[in-house]
Amino acid sequence: MQLVWFRDDLRVHDHPALFAAAQRGEPVVALYIASPQQWQLHDCGPRKAQWHYANVQALREALAGLGIPLTVWRCEHFDDIPARLGALCNEAGIGAVHCHHGLGVNERALEQKLADQLPVPLHRYADANLVDYSAITTGQGGLYQVFTPFARRCRQWMAPPQPLPAPEPQAAQPPLQADDAWSETVDLLWPAGEQAAARTLARFCQQRLSAYHDDRDWPAKAGTSALSPYFAAGVLSPRQAAHALSQQADGEGAQSWLNELLWREFYRYLLYHHARLSRHDALFPAKEARWEANDEWLRRWQQGRTGFPLVDAGMRQLNATGWMHNRVRMLCASFLVKDLHIDWRLGEAYFMQQLVDGDLASNNGGWQWAAGCGADAAPYFRSFSPYRQSERFDPDGDYIRQWVPELAEVPARQLHKGGPFLLAPDYPAPMVDHKAQTARFTAQFKQQMEETRHAS
DNA sequence: AGTTACTTGGC
DNA sequence: CCAAGTAAC
Numbered sequence: 304m305q306l307v308w309f310r311d312d313l314r315v316h317d318h319p320a321l322f323a324a325a326q327r328g329e330p331v332v333a334l335y336i337a338s339p340q341q342w343q344l345h346d347c348g349p350r351k352a353q354w355h356y357a358n359v360q361a362l363r364e365a366l367a368g369l370g371i372p373l374t375v376w377r378c379e380h381f382d383d384i385p386a387r388l389g390a391l392c393n394e395a396g397i398g399a400v401h402c403h404h405g406l407g408v409n410e411r412a413l414e415q416k417l418a419d420q421l422p423v424p425l426h427r428y429a430d431a432n433l434v435d436y437s438a439i440t441t442g443q444g445g446l447y448q449v450f451t452p453f454a455r456r457c458r459q460w461m462a463p464p465q466p467l468p469a470p471e472p473q474a475a476q477p478p479l480q481a482d483d484a485w486s487e488t489v490d491l492l493w494p495a496g497e498q499a500a501a502r503t504l505a506r507f508c509q510q511r512l513s514a515y516h517d518d519r520d521w522p523a524k525a526g527t528s529a530l531s532p533y534f535a536a537g538v539l540s541p542r543q544a545a546h547a548l549s550q551q552a553d554g555e556g557a558q559s560w561l562n563e564l565l566w567r568e569f570y571r572y573l574l575y576h577h578a579r580l581s582r583h584d585a586l587f588p589a590k591e592a593r594w595e596a597n598d599e600w601l602r603r604w605q606q607g608r609t610g611f612p613l614v615d616a617g618m619r620q621l622n623a624t625g626w627m628h629n630r631v632r633m634l635c636a637s638f639l640v641k642d643l644h645i646d647w648r649l650g651e652a653y654f655m656q657q658l659v660d661g662d663l664a665s666n667n668g669g670w671q672w673a674a675g676c677g678a679d680a681a682p683y684f685r686s687f688s689p690y691r692q693s694e695r696f697d698p699d700g701d702y703i704r705q706w707v708p709e710l711a712e713v714p715a716r717q718l719h720k721g722g723p724f725l726l727a728p729d730y731p732a733p734m735v736d737h738k739a740q741t742a743r744f745t746a747q748f749k750q751q752m753e754e755t756r757h758a759s
Numbered sequence: 760a761g762t763t764a765c766t767t768g769g770c
Numbered sequence: 771c772c773a774a775g776t777a778a779c
Contacts, residue, residue: 450760566760629760630760633760633761637761669760672760673760679760681760681761682761682779683779684761684762684778684779685760685761685762685779686761686762687760687761687762688761688762691761691762691763692761745779
């Protein structure tokens, strides 16, 4: 009997580990382990737990249709897993355990422990990535540190995406054991499961892809794919996405979306090669600014009470739904770092706690980009202007008014010029002077560079 | 995956 | 005058 261990790969199609296990010609059984306290240490919030829960239920049904029983355990910490899994292998006569490579340090450490301690072999497979991370190197054999050349190389190397089918149905097996108690009250905007993901993907490709290049930057429009929660839980694989993309006519929209898929690959590639990133180390520590602790400012940013309409709209969308439009994520991140001078790790943690699509690699990569200490980082002097961004991307103020109802009466022109607003007495005045704060950041950083230059 | 000031070349 | 391009931050 072969055991497939599911983690953030909650699907039956294009699942290398499941496919390989089924190839063995023995009955296949499946296991999922909820680890709430361990997840909390990873800044995983209630929404992501809910999202995993809902998708595990959908996975159970999909697996049942293939005759594969899913057992769900609850082990609060990763440390609880090796002994229990070892015992199961002995009791149930498991011949081998199959899973995908994890990217976080704790996930990798657990895999290593299992590989060392289980009474049976642990087979690990690359998840259905678009490229082989270990094979992508620069001409000099080094690692890419800038997105554009990385993406160029990927486009050259990318095999035509061929997603694997779900395994052939087997004679239904009895469940290994009764499930542990684990339940969540699911209150999310996304329907769970592979079928919902496939429908969303198909609709996006047919209806929105051709306009994606133009529409994706307008937070008031439904111009993005909205697939990120499915990617984060592995309900949809990037190969399935790239395959659907390859069935569509090429054009600006298709190229832009492929680029976004490759940004995701780039951040996973970085984490694959630099495991310390998952301990929140900067990729380039020398490029860290001097962060200033300010709990009151952090709280105002988190609550969407900064007095900058587009920033507040984004943070309130995040708090209300667990999702924020990407354009606004970049602005909110830039604001925390460049205007409030608060450590990007606090922003990274807050996003992770709130996001339904929270993904270690993408979230960390995005924050380090914004903070200027990561790969392909925004230079220290580059900061988003909250006013300029709303003028360009929310010209009518529709997005702002949707999430900040106090501003309903304020004309768009005023919103882009900045408050305080006479027509919105309940809305706070801007908490800082944007120009002065970004200038201070730049000056501070320059001085710091001077000091390190003298010191060396 | 930015913003700004300045230049240039068109009308 | 404006649009597009460029350099610098």
